[in-house]
Amino acid sequence: MLQKCLKAKALLRALSFSALIFSSAAIAAPRTLTVYTYDSFLGKDGLASYVSAEFEKTCACKIEWISVGDAGQLVTRLEMDKARKVPSAHVIVGIDQNLWEKLRSQAQQWDGWNPKNYEKIPAELRVGGKGEGFLPFDYGIYTFLANQKDLAAQKLTPPKSLKDLTKPEYRKTFVLEDPRTSTPGLAFLHYSWAVVGEKDAPDYWKKLSKNWLALSPSWDQAYGLFSRSEAALVWTYQSSLAYEKEKGRGNQCLVVKFKEGHPIQVEGAAMLASRLGNDAESLRLAKQFLEFLLTPTVQKEVPKRNWMMPVVKGTPLPGSFQGLPPLKILKSGSLSLYPGPRWEELLSQWRRAIEQ
Numbered sequence: 510m511l512q513k514c515l516k517a518k519a520l521l522r523a524l525s526f527s528a529l530i531f532s533s534a535a536i537a538a539p540r541t542l543t544v545y546t547y548d549s550f551l552g553k554d555g556l557a558s559y560v561s562a563e564f565e566k567t568c569a570c571k572i573e574w575i576s577v578g579d580a581g582q583l584v585t586r587l588e589m590d591k592a593r594k595v596p597s598a599h600v601i602v603g604i605d606q607n608l609w610e611k612l613r614s615q616a617q618q619w620d621g622w623n624p625k626n627y628e629k630i631p632a633e634l635r636v637g638g639k640g641e642g643f644l645p646f647d648y649g650i651y652t653f654l655a656n657q658k659d660l661a662a663q664k665l666t667p668p669k670s671l672k673d674l675t676k677p678e679y680r681k682t683f684v685l686e687d688p689r690t691s692t693p694g695l696a697f698l699h700y701s702w703a704v705v706g707e708k709d710a711p712d713y714w715k716k717l718s719k720n721w722l723a724l725s726p727s728w729d730q731a732y733g734l735f736s737r738s739e740a741a742l743v744w745t746y747q748s749s750l751a752y753e754k755e756k757g758r759g760n761q762c763l764v765v766k767f768k769e770g771h772p773i774q775v776e777g778a779a780m781l782a783s784r785l786g787n788d789a790e791s792l793r794l795a796k797q798f799l800e801f802l803l804t805p806t807v808q809k810e811v812p813k814r815n816w817m818m819p820v821v822k823g824t825p826l827p828g829s830f831q832g833l834p835p836l837k838i839l840k841s842g843s844l845s846l847y848p849g850p851r852w853e854e855l856l857s858q859w860r861r862a863i864e865q
Contacts (some may be wrong), residue, residue, distance in 0.1 A: 518653065519630055542572045542794050543784075545587075545598040547580040549815075554813040556807070564801050570794055579691040579727035580604065580776075584611050588779075599785060599795045602646075602778045602802075605851060606636045607699060609643055609777075616642030617780035622796060623687045626803035629821045634775050645777045646802040647817035648680050649746035651696055652838050653683065654763035659741035666763045668742075671704055673717040676848070683721055683742035688856060690726045695852060698859055700772045702850075703839070712861040718863040726832075743825050747836055751829040759829075770837035776817060778802060803811045 549576055551557045552739040561572045564810040580603035604612055619640040627644070636643040655667045663682065668674055674683060686694030707711045718724075722740050725731035735743035742765070743749075753762040778799055785792045801807060808819040812830050817827075850858070 510818060513572045520660065520831060528749075532749055536642070537665075538580075538791065539565075540794060541573050542568075542570055542599045542600065542791070542798060543575065543598040543768075543800070544602055544798075545575050545577050546576060546581060546602040547583075547854050548576050548605060548727065551576050554814060556810060559810050559814055560801070560807060563806055564798060568794060568797060572798075579686070579729070580608070581687075581691045581695055584608060584640055587612070587615060591783075597781050597784050599791055600778055600780055603692075603776060604643070604779060605774050605776050607695050608692065609636055610852065612651050612779065613637060613641060613643070615781055615783065617782040617785050617792070618642055620665070624796070624803060626800070626821055629823070630803075631820075631822065634820050635856065636775050636777060642779045643777045644779065644802065645775050645820045646801045646807070647811045647815055648775045648820055649743065649817045651700065651772045651774060652747050652767070652836060654741045654745050654749045655734065655763045655765050656735065656738060656741050656761060659738055667742070667763060668767075671701055675713065675720055678770050679742075680720045681722045682740065683744070684723045684725060684731045684740040685717075685721050685744050686728055686731050687724050688859060691728055691731075693728050693744055693746075694724075696772055696774055698841070698855060699852070704769045711858060714862040732769060746817065746828050747819060747833055748812070748816050748830065749769075750833055751778045751812065751827075754829040755813070764834045764836070766834065766836060769849050770839040773838050775820075822838060 538585045543724035546557065547641075549555060557574050561574070565571060577583050577596065583601055583604060587597055587601075601612070619642060621640065624644060630645055634645050634648055636645060657667075660667065660682070663678075665678060665682065668676075668679060673679060685697060688698040701713060701717075702710045713771070723731070723734060725734065728745065731740075731743055732745060732749070735745075747764055750762055750764050753759050780792070780795045780799065785795055804822055805824070808821045808824040811817055811819040811824075812827055812855065818830075
């Protein structure tokens with residue numbers, strides 16, 4: 510009997526010790542910060558892997574990156590989450606000033622919090638009102654990049670205006686991104702509406718649809734066509750020339766300058782109120798993450814990992830970014846440039862025009 514009691518006590522001690530170990534492990538387990546972003550951000554040499562490695566050294570957490578395709582599909586993903594009643598991400602990375610119109614109501618407000626280094630962002634690159642929740646981390650100027658060799662083979666010179674793209678000689682020479690799924694595509698839609706004018710925009714889009722080689726669902730796919738010389742022109746960023754320089758193709762490529770000027774994109778991140786509203790610890794972690802995007806550690810990596818311009822003043826630029834041709838920038842005080850219809854309405858107008 511005594512032996513049985515001793516065995517029972519030993520078993521209880523073992524179980525208690527196991528429970529203690531399990532409890533300690535649970536307490537010590539790092540929190541997970543879920544982040545929605547776009548494909549190229551998660552690329553092999555993209556910014557995401559670098560941010561994860563550096564941020565996780567200090568946050569006692571793990572970042573779970575979830576790709577949504579192109580940044581333009583962030584809205585769709587959040588709408589799907591809501592419809593399915595599943596938790597969304599804590600943070601979204603890759604929104605811009607055009608998407609912000611749709612997403613600002615879902616953002617966690619800053620409520621007096623002021624991220625470190627935010628004051629070093631030029632005022633013209635700040636999106637929304639103070640404390641609304643949009644944190645800029647890079648920016649770029651939209652333009653077409655031309656492969657001079659491919660244009661010369663067709664006895665063409667680069668277009669000088671938006672309307673040139675509808676001329677017969679440029680038929681099937683350029684690729685655009687779909688505004689329904691891509692932020693560069695949505696930017697081109699707004700840009701063309703603003704430049705061509707409300708009255709003439711539908712006719713312009715109709716003519717344009719007869720001339721483009723492809724309307725790609727994402728920037729990645731559009732740029733892939735250009736890289737393989739399947740298209741002589743691609744709607745992209747001024748800084749794409751720096752990328753081509755790094756790849757040894759800088760002399761072959763040319764930034765197209767339009768007389769109308771060029772739109773700018775400010776890319777940012779935001780916290781989602783639906784996931785953070787009642788979770789003080791995750792909110793603290795999400796703020797820490799946003800603030801980390803403005804540190805010199807990250808900002809210096811933006812040019813050669815995201816191929817965009819850093820937003821924090823004084824951030825050094827690599828040699829390939831030196832001497833990029835200046836472009837006339839079109840913008841308004843809100844950076845949207847486009848005081849016209851909301852983008853859902855604009856998309857409807859565009860869709861009707863190209864389907865005629």
